Structure formats: C-alpha cells, structure tokens
Amino acid sequence: MNSISVRALLVRGMLAGLVAGFFALVVAYLLGESPVDSAIAFEEAHSHEHGGEELVSRAMQSTAGLATGVLVFGVAIGGIAALAFCVALGRIGRFGPRATAALVSLGALLAVYVVPFLKYPPNPPAVGDPETIGKRTTVYFLMIVLSVLLAVAAVILGKRLAPRLGNWNATVAAAAAFIAAAGIAFAFLPSFNEVPKDFPATVVWDFRLATLAIQVTLWTFFALVFGHLAERLLVPSAARTAAAESSTPSRTASAAG
CATH class of the missing domain: 1.20.58 (Methane Monooxygenase Hydroxylase; Chain G, domain 1)
Incomplete structure (x- = not known):
C-alpha cells in the first residue's frame, strides 16, 4: 500500500x-x-465543603x-x-x-x-479515593497496553497455527491463549474497591x-x-459494479424459486 x-x-x-x-x-x-x-x-450532599465556585458550570x-x-x-x-x-x-x-x-x-x-x-x-x-487516582490511572493504562499487545500476539499466534490446525482451530487456540494471558494479568494487577457503602x-x-x-x-x-x-x-468502481451485477441474478433466481 x-x-x-x-x-x-x-x-x-x-x-x-x-x-x-x-x-x-x-x-x-x-x-x-x-x-x-x-x-x-x-x-454535594455528603461533602463538608459548600459554597465553592465552579470553574466550569x-x-x-x-x-x-x-x-x-x-x-x-x-x-x-x-x-x-x-x-x-x-x-x-x-x-x-x-x-x-x-x-x-x-x-x-x-x-x-x-x-x-x-x-x-x-x-x-x-x-x-x-x-474513588483522590489519593489513589494516580495509581489507578497508571494501572488502567497499563491494562490497556497489555490487552492490545496480547491481542496482537493472539493474531500472530493464530496465523502461525493455521497451516497445521486449520483456520477454525487456530482461531479457537489463539482466543483461548488470549483469555488465559488476560486472566493472569487480572490476577497480578491490583484491584480497587472504593465505592462508598x-x-x-x-x-x-x-x-x-x-x-x-x-x-x-x-x-x-x-x-x-x-x-x-x-x-x-x-x-x-468497475469491480463494485460487476460484483453487484453478478449477485443480482442469484438473488432473482432465489426469489423466483
């Protein structure tokens, strides 16, 4: 390209x-x-500070x-x-x-x-606790990066397994590997539960x-x-027109049948 x-x-x-x-x-x-x-x-109902002016309404x-x-x-x-x-x-x-x-x-x-x-x-x-916002932001973006890298690795794995296993089995194996790797990342990355009771x-x-x-x-x-x-x-455009014309007879035949 x-x-x-x-x-x-x-x-x-x-x-x-x-x-x-x-x-x-x-x-x-x-x-x-x-x-x-x-x-x-x-x-606002649970805040101890009232009367502050909003920078943006x-x-x-x-x-x-x-x-x-x-x-x-x-x-x-x-x-x-x-x-x-x-x-x-x-x-x-x-x-x-x-x-x-x-x-x-x-x-x-x-x-x-x-x-x-x-x-x-x-x-x-x-x-969320304001004191942990930096850590939460960091691990969230780390999770995004890991997820993208794992997805790319899964695609590469699927392509390499396809000649031996076939497209379907290779896709299933790559998806399973992605899920397993993501699960490991879930287990090792910290969790946060900061929703007020x-x-x-x-x-x-x-x-x-x-x-x-x-x-x-x-x-x-x-x-x-x-x-x-x-x-x-x-x-x-010529190829699109030819493809559309080639599909028209088949649709007409199926409708007539």
Whole structure:
C-alpha cells in the first residue's frame, strides 16, 4: 500500500471517527448524563465543603464540554484505527475492506475497552479515593497496553497455527491463549474497591452500562462508515459494479424459486 493510499485512509478514518463520535455523543447525552447528575448530587450532599465556585458550570460540562471531548476522541481514535486497518488489510485473511474494518473495530473494542473494563470498570463522580487516582490511572493504562499487545500476539499466534490446525482451530487456540494471558494479568494487577457503602448501586450500574453503550456505538458506526469509505477508495468502481451485477441474478433466481 503506497503512502497516498495510507494518507487517504487516514483522512477517511478521522472523518468516520467524527461521524461515529456524533452518534456516541447522542448516546452519552441520553444515557450517561442522568447517572452523572445523580453522582454529583450524592457528592454535594455528603461533602463538608459548600459554597465553592465552579470553574466550569455543569450545564457547560454536559453540553459543549461533552461534545468537544467525545468528538475529539472520535477523530483521534478514528485516525489510529485507520492506521491499524492499513496494517491489517490483507494480512489477517482474505477479507475485503468492509470486513477488515469490522474486524479491526471489533478487536479495538475488545482490546482497548472491554478487557480493561472487566478489570477496572469506570466509576461515576464521587467514587474513588483522590489519593489513589494516580495509581489507578497508571494501572488502567497499563491494562490497556497489555490487552492490545496480547491481542496482537493472539493474531500472530493464530496465523502461525493455521497451516497445521486449520483456520477454525487456530482461531479457537489463539482466543483461548488470549483469555488465559488476560486472566493472569487480572490476577497480578491490583484491584480497587472504593465505592462508598451508601452510594446507590443503580447509579454505578447505569453509569457503567452507559459507558459501554457509548463505546459500542462509537466502534459500530466507525466500522460501518469507514468500511464504506475504504471500499470506495480501494476497490475500483468497475469491480463494485460487476460484483453487484453478478449477485443480482442469484438473488432473482432465489426469489423466483
């Protein structure tokens, strides 16, 4: 793949990330703001310090601040995923641009978010000891790095085992190795349980489900939009037309049958 194609895919990845970020923003506003408000109300009700002036109002945080954060994150993660797509295309199997985009998005969702989520689930405001925030942040990003490295190692292992075991068995073996290695990391990394005893459990649950829904929405729309844009760039229009025409008779025949 030449540098022009990589540059074009990077731009399309950032554009797809922006579109995906918009849909994730909608989910964040509809599902995430309510538990955040409940957590802030709990924090204010149990705080011994009152009357402090907010540097940024809550209204600004829940609108412009939220939009800026989600959209910038979408653009950044879209560019990174586009570069990962360039590396993966043609190297993880005989998949086209759409399928490769879907696989990269699924792998990113699992490695970058779901696996770290299982070890260190996010907490709403008022949860967590301020004195441990540095340590918690460090081990969380360490878990992300480990998860990504283990995912890459699993893909390499699966490719090397495929000639001997077949694609299916090699995939199962690589997935099992990934789960086992992630389990070892879970066992050795420290855990934190800093939810106050009287903090509403439903608020924690709703907040964590909201963050998961945001990530699923982000990566789903990125896969759909970027897969479409990448296919239009990499697959000639004549080939797309021929593929569509070749599939039309089979659909017509199956409908007639």
